[in-house]
Amino acid sequence: MSEAESEFADISLPGPGRTARHAGRVIALAVRTAPGLMALIAALSLFAALAPAAIAWLGKLVIDTVLAAIESGAAADRNAAIFYVVAEAGLVASLLAVRRLTTFYKRALHARLGHAVNRLIFAKSLRLDLQTLEEASVQQQILLARQHAAARPYGLVIRIIEFAQFAVTLISLAALLATFSPLAVLLIVLGGLPLFLNELGFSGAMFRLYTGRTPEVRQRNYLEGLMISDAAAPERIHAGADPAIEARYEGLFSRIHDEDRRRHHRHAWLGVALIAVSSAVFIAGKVWIVLVTLAGAITLGAMTMYIAALKQGQNAVTSLLASLNGGYEDLLYVSNLYALLEIGEGRARGTAREGPVPGDGYRLEGVGFRYDGGNRPALKDITLHIPEGHRLGIAGANGSGKSTLVKLLTGLYLPSEGRITLDGLDLADWAPEALFERTAVLFQPYQRYRLTAGENIAMGRGLRVTDRRALLDAAELGLARSVLDDLPEGLDTRLSRQFLDGRELSGGQWQRLALSRAMLRTDAKTLILDEPTSALDPAGEAEFIETAAKSDRTVILISHRLANLKGSDTILVLDKGRIAEQGTHETLMARGGMYRDMFEKQAGFYERAKAGAG
Numbered sequence: 001m002s003e004a005e006s007e008f009a010d011i012s013l014p015g016p017g018r019t020a021r022h023a024g025r026v027i028a029l030a031v032r033t034a035p036g037l038m039a040l041i042a043a044l045s046l047f048a049a050l051a052p053a054a055i056a057w058l059g060k061l062v063i064d065t066v067l068a069a070i071e072s073g074a075a076a077d078r079n080a081a082i083f084y085v086v087a088e089a090g091l092v093a094s095l096l097a098v099r100r101l102t103t104f105y106k107r108a109l110h111a112r113l114g115h116a117v118n119r120l121i122f123a124k125s126l127r128l129d130l131q132t133l134e135e136a137s138v139q140q141q142i143l144l145a146r147q148h149a150a151a152r153p154y155g156l157v158i159r160i161i162e163f164a165q166f167a168v169t170l171i172s173l174a175a176l177l178a179t180f181s182p183l184a185v186l187l188i189v190l191g192g193l194p195l196f197l198n199e200l201g202f203s204g205a206m207f208r209l210y211t212g213r214t215p216e217v218r219q220r221n222y223l224e225g226l227m228i229s230d231a232a233a234p235e236r237i238h239a240g241a242d243p244a245i246e247a248r249y250e251g252l253f254s255r256i257h258d259e260d261r262r263r264h265h266r267h268a269w270l271g272v273a274l275i276a277v278s279s280a281v282f283i284a285g286k287v288w289i290v291l292v293t294l295a296g297a298i299t300l301g302a303m304t305m306y307i308a309a310l311k312q313g314q315n316a317v318t319s320l321l322a323s324l325n326g327g328y329e330d331l332l333y334v335s336n337l338y339a340l341l342e343i344g345e346g347r348a349r350g351t352a353r354e355g356p357v358p359g360d361g362y363r364l365e366g367v368g369f370r371y372d373g374g375n376r377p378a379l380k381d382i383t384l385h386i387p388e389g390h391r392l393g394i395a396g397a398n399g400s401g402k403s404t405l406v407k408l409l410t411g412l413y414l415p416s417e418g419r420i421t422l423d424g425l426d427l428a429d430w431a432p433e434a435l436f437e438r439t440a441v442l443f444q445p446y447q448r449y450r451l452t453a454g455e456n457i458a459m460g461r462g463l464r465v466t467d468r469r470a471l472l473d474a475a476e477l478g479l480a481r482s483v484l485d486d487l488p489e490g491l492d493t494r495l496s497r498q499f500l501d502g503r504e505l506s507g508g509q510w511q512r513l514a515l516s517r518a519m520l521r522t523d524a525k526t527l528i529l530d531e532p533t534s535a536l537d538p539a540g541e542a543e544f545i546e547t548a549a550k551s552d553r554t555v556i557l558i559s560h561r562l563a564n565l566k567g568s569d570t571i572l573v574l575d576k577g578r579i580a581e582q583g584t585h586e587t588l589m590a591r592g593g594m595y596r597d598m599f600e601k602q603a604g605f606y607e608r609a610k611a612g613a614g
């Protein structure tokens, strides 16, 4: 057993019941997606399936009638011979035309089915809740399904059609050969079998190899992106990272492909040996037919027909087994698609649009949250009340759980322990859209959408806002008016240099757009700002914090710059996922704990800088 075999031996292959169900689902999908194309391909394939036997039979008639015409010299025999010659040639020509047409329709089916499968994957991904979507195993499943989305389901449909086509061909040729001897039928089947078995084992091994290599493939894709990305270029060039990146890329390439190449090599040589075996079987069959003809038992025409049937039968067996094997391989990959489609979409959510205690705000009761695979809970034992109109400041070291708390308050995550209520109703019982409408959020990190500046703001309401006035008002609140004024087409300027007509913005300018995006939700009762001013200049920061402080909405502000939190009604200090302290600025300073320590360090830094400058 090779190293790679043992490495991925635990990757299970789907059983026969599952594979049959998946095959049925893919066929049903193809029929639903392109019924006309499927019908055309099936009809043309049936014609192509029956043609070889008919051609062999006409070939026999040609030879027999030509011989009869030579012997008798009669005009009727001559005409019959010419008729069969024309019929045979016509059928061969039709078969070629049908094959060409089938290729054309198959290409159309490939595009349509690929699109349909991609739609299934995207729709599934859009339905997953954030927690599920972020799981590494789910991301892996999506990558696997996407990698083979266009090719494999289409491949499977085609192989199933081809299988049926070759089966019909084989049965018709076998029926012809059986008139010679049933043993001849056995010969063509025996000739193809060893090749098939070689292919079957190979498919499973390659599937395991590719599935097991997904993390490496993802890393390879990432390195490819790193080498061509303009965003990564400044650091990459300055750090002189190219040799290391290239070496890693090459290393990964060899790791991914060496075993692959070795297996293909071994498989090809075994294939050559097995072809020799099956060729020997068929040569024996031909010699047998010729000997029977020489003994005078069958006519010359019959001999030609049987030899053609044997040859075509050989091809049909090989093709039949190849399509069976190819179909099996496609099915293995299709199983990844259905494994993705079968993933649970997260906890069931409610439908309520308001709670029984309006104005009660958020209550967290013993809330805990653990990320998939996390070695400690990101949040633990959080009990807290945020009444409507309250201003809550949150501080804490990196990784202390601040952003996680934001995701819980917005309803993007549901707690692993305890519960959160809004206006007296558990967040899980709210309709997610109603919950999302309640909050205007600046996330950390925020997105830089490669859309127009206006669309970057309109995204605050899922691109549903087209009123330019509303967008400009939001830009005003988010301090982005100066950014828009600088752009050649204002709101309509496409952003990102990835487009030839696109403009690039500075970090702070992007943040101003992200702030405007949050400020577009003027009717949201709660404003959640996760490090809203990290990239702003001091004037911008002061102006924004002042505006936020004046808001009569509930404001939840996360900031490492503690001076920004001074005006909060309550400041929450998180430490390793737990509440370390809470109170007003004054009470926390008087307490002399963690907050005061952090505050004084920061203030001391500024004071020393000021003294140094003076």
Ligand SMILES: Nc1ncnc2c1ncn2[C@@H]1O[C@H](COP(=O)(O)OP(=O)(O)OP(=O)(O)O)[C@@H](O)[C@H]1O
Pocket: 134, 371, 372, 374, 378, 396, 397, 398, 399, 400, 401, 402, 403, 404, 405, 444
């Ligand atoms: N998507 C995720 N999957 C797994 N673990 C995560 C994820 N996001 C955060 N974590 C982990 O959860 C913990 C809390 O992270 P969180 O982002 O909430 O911290 P934070 O207080 O906002 O930090 P910062 O000040 O750096 O923004 C960290 O230990 C982090 O490693």
